Amino acid sequence: MREVRLSTPIPKEKVLDLQLMDIVYLSGKVYVVVSPQAHMLLLDAARKGLKLPFDLTNAVVYHCPALLKESAGGYRLILVGSTTSSRFNPLAPEFIERFRISGIIGKGGMDKATLEACKKYGCVYFSAIGGASPIYTKKVEGLTNVYWSDRLSIYEAILEIVVKDFGPLFVGMDAHGNSIYEQIQREVRQNIPKIYQMLGIH
């Protein structure tokens, strides 16, 4: 078991060094991209060769439906938490390729095509604990920018947050083609006959 502290953006050599189930704590900027609409707007801009108002190279993207409170000067961050990443499976491979991000934080893991893109372009999937907003929110120093709230609803807008020792995050998919989710799934499949037998099903 290895504990790793990293700063964002994460250079590719550090991404390649990460192993499955390393326990990671991140510090620095993290980008909240949590809606299909935000993903599609970003991809659309990239396909057209437009320059983004922020740099996603080696960045970490967070699948986090944050709670925000509108105040006089803009928005205040109330709560962060991780959502199920699998709904972004159809968009993730192109996203990783176009933006060369280094990490995705979410829960539940992502599919084979995403795993392949992680391997090809140097990206890892960080598994966060779901339903654990209190511990992760404590590691957020602040909301530094809200992007594209003119084009997206506030639920879908892109947020730039700054975190300190943000974790525990588990490397669920590494940049070498390994996925803990695939491994566990295989184990579960192997355990099923034994369980049926225990319950007298077969």
Added chain:
Amino acid sequence: MVSYEEVVDFAAKLYDMANRRVPPDVKGALKRAYNKESNAYAKIILKSMLEVAHIAEEENILVCQDTGVPEFFVKVGTDFPLKIDLKKALSEAVAKVTRESSYRGIAAHPIKRVRSSTNTGERVPVISLDVEYGADFLEITALPQGTGSGAWSAMKVFGPYDIVKTIKKFVVDAVVEAGTNPCPPIIVGVGIGGTPDLVMKLATLAIVRDLDKRHPDPDVANMEQELLEAINKTGIGPMGLGGETTCLGVNIETAFTSASWNPVAVKIQCWPGRRATGRIYADGRVEMR
């Protein structure tokens, strides 16, 4: 006489409380699981979950950003003078909490997918009514149904053969199918019997029931225990990252059904097991647990 405003306030407190704590029985089950677990990663995750329960309690913080689609189970005592628009009061309670606590708009139109910024809309909050003869209270259970705590459900009407085997297989298969998605260690509610619509409600009532309470029928209680042990042998583990703790408890609720068929439903609840129950009495006293 209990006023409209008092009911709004009471329901709002319950709904917000449900979202801001891990109920004591669930916390107890997590502690036992933590002590038993031998997988080092699973132990770290379970420890973090216990920390979440602790911080939520100490600092009154929301447990999860997904505060869910609001659902209320209401029991009206026949000696409770209910003279108000209860549906309106519950809607107002949800809108009030959503606004004051900055909840996200989770509830959405089923086809257009437009979100409701108040988390209310057609038939939402979901309200189930029951009556209790001779009681002088209004009892409400708030159950926020988020993705982990609502989406992973299954229902099927089976024929009248191999009853016990069929039920067990259906439950295990539903749990394996859900896998890491509902944020394990999960709480499994099972409905057996009734009609197709009642059985889903039974499964939901099962996840509302205290984890330390077994079904009164010893055969059913035995099945709860057997299923719990079986599910914990799958290896899914906390957050689906492996381990011995996949499930914190299996609760079954039953009802008479047709002699020709047997509906079975499974409702999977995420690890925080969010729910809160309270009573407001005719004289205005309030209890919450």
